[in-house]
Amino acid sequence: MTAFEILTIVFYAVVVMIGYLICRGIATVIDNQQKMDSNLRKMDAWLYDRLANIQQQLANIEDDILDDLRDIRIADKLGKTSPNVPTPLPCYAPNGICTNPQMDCINCPKRGTGGTWLTNISIKAEDAPLQERFNDNRED
Numbered sequence: 001m002t003a004f005e006i007l008t009i010v011f012y013a014v015v016v017m018i019g020y021l022i023c024r025g026i027a028t029v030i031d032n033q034q035k036m037d038s039n040l041r042k043m044d045a046w047l048y049d050r051l052a053n054i055q056q057q058l059a060n061i062e063d064d065i066l067d068d069l070r071d072i073r074i075a076d077k078l079g080k081t082s083p084n085v086p087t088p089l090p091c092y093a094p095n096g097i098c099t100n101p102q103m104d105c106i107n108c109p110k111r112g113t114g115g116t117w118l119t120n121i122s123i124k125a126e127d128a129p130l131q132e133r134f135n136d137n138r139e140d
Contacts, residue, residue, distance in 0.1 A: 091098040
């Protein structure tokens with residue numbers, strides 16, 4: 001065998017090995033690409049399911065809010081307080097509060113202790129035009 005033939009055989013062997021390595025590298029890249037595509041599909045499906053779950057939760061919250069608003073509107077039309085807002089106890093109930101802004105509930109059992117009040121009807125003002133007339137008419 002001549003040197004040229006040996007070099008040609010070595011060259012072909014190197015070309016075949018390089019071709020094999022390239023094909024193997026391409027196969028590895030394709031395999032990795034398929035694995036990545038599969039993982040991306042799984043992640044996409046998970047994200048889609050998660051998004052659908054969140055949208056359902058938001059729809060439920062929206063329905064609850066709309067139901068509450070409907071209840072409040074109905075209560076307002078009926079002249080009642082909202083069903084979710086507790087009605088304060090009247091002042092005569094145990095632990096009740098006076099809802100009158102002037103705090104002057106008439107006959108409220110929480111106001112005062114009952115009994116009698118003492119009053120003084122004697123007026124001692126100087127130079128009062130009706131003082132003498134008032135003093136003459138009063139009972140002693």
